[in-house]
Amino acid sequence: MKRIQAPVTTPLLAAVIFALNIYVCWGLFGIEYLRHMGSIEGSFIGLARYAGQHWGDLRWFPLWHLGMPYANVYPPLLSWEVAGFARLSGFSIAHAFHWVTAITYCLGPVAVFALTLRLTKSPRTAFAAGAIDSFVSWSAWLIPAVRIDLGSPLDPRRLQALVFYGEGPHVASMTVLPLALLCWDFAMKRRSPPAIALAAIATAATVLTSWLGGFALAMMIAAYALARLPALRDLWVMAAIAVSAYFLAMPFVTPSIIAATQLNSKTLGGDFTASYLTLPKWAVCVAIGLVGLKFAIRKLDSVVQFAIAFAFLLAAIVFPFAWFNISAVPQPIRYHLELEMALSLLAAIGGNALLRNRPRAATIALAALCVALIVPVKASRRYARNDLIRPIDIQSTTEWKTAQWVNREWSGERIMMPGSTGFWLTAFSDVPLLNGGPEQGVIDQMARVADYIIFFGPPRSGDVSALWLKALGVQAVGVSLPGSGEFYKPFVDPHQFDALLQPIIRTSTDVIFRVGAPHTSLARVVPAAALVSRTPKHGLDVDPLRAYVAALDDPSMPRAALRWNNLHSAHITADLGAGQVISVQQAWHPGWHADSGGTMLPVRRDQIGQMYLDPGRTGQIDIDLVFDGDTEMKFARAASIGCALILAAASLGSLFAAKKPGR
Incomplete structure (x- = not known):
């Protein structure tokens, strides 16, 4: 192999790419709140605030979708980074979020530079890859819908995804993604425990930043393996990396979390229920295509083969959906950002292969690229400064005002808020929501069913919505009217509650209604016969709820009190x-355990996914309810710690052995 030339020039080229990206998104480093209140970043800022304020209590997450294990909520790495940086810097969580995501945005093309340098040993090619990745929005040229959404193909799609749509974890994972493959290549060459450990850590970090990044990394590794056709000893190294990475990340990627994500992703961002039916056919077609592709390019350099195969795999996911509305995986269009990275790698690596033996032509081509990129660099800077990175006075927004009212006037019971107010509430408050942020890890599907029918159900179906709200322990519901500052205004019928529920606060543009009796606990005494005994078939199928809700509304029923000790345990008195039982309006999970005076009680699940307790006796009952995880979660934590210790011991042993005299 050729040695990397110009050791001083190489870091300077990387610094130029980094500086140009800073030039484009400079305003993001100093901003606290962006004007794009419809962005999902409100939920991610909320997760970072939650992690920072409850660092020692990240077991159960009670704030969204009837509650779920914290590990289900979202891959946590970016939230932890933001919370840690906020604590170290003294920045607010929102400012820290934008600072961290701005850094990851700027480092993404530098990571592409590093990977290309590793694979080609050519600083010139690495610079081309990083520069193209920074300023060429391939998807705007190739996908009409993206071009329309972006406005100009000269504007940076990746920055739009980060700032306008709030795709912080996705963009951050694209920074770790090329570094992970770099570590894989390093491990394949060294075959040493430290190298394997490094590759496993980088792989786990990619998955723990974003599911999208983890899937794209699998495509990248598949392309790498196809290009190399690894020998048996290489396969052992690859298996060691993959298994180690999974065990390291396992507390957040257990089989049950994967299953929940697969289930929920079928109906996130569209109807992708047919995707898994299409997947086998797609996989066969792609496999045949890869075999033919490998045969066609078998004489090319393995690095070129990798770039072609990586672009092919991502194109096979994105273009069928973008052009023909055929999806083999849920939300395939979201991988267009990874496809842009793949095409940038292909353009630079392919150009290097064509001009490898023509240094003069290569120099001219690089100079031409630099000149050609002047226009998109200036366009990107203008777009970022004038359109994307614009601040807002957060205290003037409906989302902030609603959160402050909730913190000041509300008593802490579960509520439901519309659209962007629901996205942003957790950024300012610990009040639980029926809806909230990302839904990929939801464990009680009735939360999603109710959410959909309440917002998008037919007009004049407020009685149906009220039944769902009461059955799921919601004590107040917010409604945004047509003139509201709330971004989405999701209610098909914003007046469905006018004749049914009592308003707590009303303005000309927003209303918050009370649902049920005030100050009601999530623990309710009901007749055992009133428990929901049949799962509703859909949101309008509310007959199974009627007896249960009637029992909740019955003032003659004894009261139960639920007091949270912390975020994962509560004390219930009833x-x-x-013939009566205690219904607990929190999502059931096998990790919940109940103790009454030293006697363990079974925690059972009703047909809408909530818990109930049947102590089997009458009179005064005291119960301690604790979420400490099920067998799967405990095994995952032990496996992660054990794997980390094994990797550390093997790495240290290898390093000490290498330092022995005579070696």
Whole structure:
């Protein structure tokens, strides 16, 4: 192999790419709140605030979708980074979020530079790859819908995804993604425990930043393997990396979390229920295509083969959906950002292969590229400064005002808020929501069913919505009217509650209605016969809820009190009569355990996914309810710690052995 030339020039080229990206997104480093209140970043800022304020209590997450294990909520790495940086810097969580995501945005093309340099040993090619990745929005040229959304193909799609849509974790994972493959290549060459450990850590970091990044990394590794056709000893190294990475990340990627994500992703961002039916056919077609592609390019350099195969795999996901509305995986259009990276690698690596033996032509081509990129660099800077990175006075927004009212006037019970107000509430408050942020890890599907029918159900179906709200323990519901500052205004019928529920606060543009009796606990005493005994088939199928809601509304039923000790345990006190049980309006999970005076009680699940307790006796009952995880979660934590210790011991042993005299 040729040695990398110009050791001083190489870091300077990387610094130029980094500086140009800073030049484009400079305003993001100093901003606290952006004007794009419809962005999902409000939820990610909320997760970072939650992690920072509850660092020692990240077991159960009670704030969204009836509650779920914290590990289900979202890959946590970016939230932890933001929370840690906020604590170290003294910045607000929102400012820290934008600072961290701005850094990851700027480092993304530098990571592409590093990977290309590793594979080609050519600083010139690495610079071309990083520069193209920074300023060429391939998807705007190739996908009409993206071009329309972006406005100009000269504007940076990746920055739009980060700032306008709030895709912080996705963009951050694209920074780790090329570094992970770089570490894989390093491990394949060295075959040493430290190198394997490094590759495993980088792989786990990619997955723990974003599911999208983890899937794209699998495509990247598949392309790498196809290009190299690894020998048996290489396969052992690859297996060691993959298994180690999975065990390291396992507390957040357990089989049950994967299953929940697969289930929920079928209906996120569209109807992708047919995707898994299409997947086998797609996989066969792609496999045949890869075999033919490998045969066609078998004489090319392995690095060129990798770039072609990586672009092919991502194109096979994105273009069928973008052009023909055929999806083999859920939300395939979101991988167009990774496709842009793949095409940038292909353009630079392919150009290097064509001009490898023509240094003069290569120099001219690089100079021409630099000149050609002047226009998109200036366009990107203008777009970022004038359109994207614009601040807002957060205290003037409906989202902030609603959150402050909730913190000041509300008593802490579960509520439901519309659209962007729901996205942003957790950024300012610990009040639980029926809806909230990302839904990929939801464990009680009735939360999603109710959310959909309440917002998008037919007009004049407020009675149906009220049944769902009461059945799922919601004590107040916010409605944004046509003139509201709330971004989405999701209610098909914003007046469905006018004749049914009592308003707590009303303005000309927003209303918050009370649902049920005030100050009601999530623990309710009901007759056992009133528990929901059949799962509703859809949101309008509310007959199974009627007896249960009637029991909740019955003032003669004994009261139960639920007091949270922390975010994962509560104390329940109730006075039970004959035939009565305690319904707990929190999502059931096998990790919940109940103790009454030293006697363990079974925590059962009703047909809408909530918990109930049947102590089997009457009178005053005291119960301690604790979420400490099920067998799967405990195994995952032990496996992660054990794997980390094994990798550390093997790496240290290898390093000490290498330092022994005579070696």
